[in-house]
Amino acid sequence: MAELMTIARPYAEAAFAVAKEKNQLTEWSEELANLSTIASDDAMQAMIGNPEYSDENVLSVFESVMGANLTAEGKNLLSVMAENKRLAALPGVSETFEELKAEEDKRVRATIITARKATVEQKKKLSAALNAKFDAEVEISYEEDPDLIAGIKIKVGDWAIDGSAVSQLNKLGAAIAQ
Structure with a gap:
């Protein structure tokens, strides 16, 4: 999966540059989401990975499914990716494009995992702290994991804090073992 993300980044950055230049970030976002959905289909994945199908065959499926919603720029992106065997x-x-778009819009996605359901007051404090830390509008999704015992885990992109009791106990155990 990491390899596909590495492959995807240059294409996403190029698409983002074109979209930004033409002030079409929302349109590109929708088109890439649709193309991603098509490419994620099991039958389409099998077709993309099957050498019996030519690039033209695969592209024709994308074109027929997208219909009038496929722009000339989108078709160019598909052609280049097909030529380089990168449609998978x-x-x-699409995911990387959305990350770039969120950065441009000064939005950040965060996941907060707690042992018990966070209260409204706790959510307000966490939201304010994360908004200040990242100087952006932070979209937070909350999850519960009773295995944490107590405490909290916060993930924002590559940045993470593990303040769970389980983590603290593991650190204590490692320190005692040394």
Whole structure:
């Protein structure tokens, strides 16, 4: 999966540059999401990975499914990716494009995992702290994991804090073992 994301990044960055230049970030976002959905289909994945199908065959399926919603720029992106045997990376292109768009819009996605359901007051404090830390509008999704015992885990992109009791106990155990 990491390899596909590495492959996807240059395509996403190129698409983002074109979209930004033409002030079409939303349109590109929708088109890439649709292309990603098509590429993620099991039958389409099998077709993309099957050498019996030519690039033209695969592209014709994308074109027929997308219909009038496929722009000339989208078709160019598909052609280049097909030529380089990279169509399987389309979901990663869409995901990376969305990350770039969120950065541009000064939005950040965060996941907060707690042992018990966070209260409204706790959510307000966490939201304010994360908004200040990242100087952006942070979209937070909350999850519960009773295995944490107590405490909290926060994930924002590559940045993470593990303040769970389980983590602290593991650190204590490692320190005692040394």
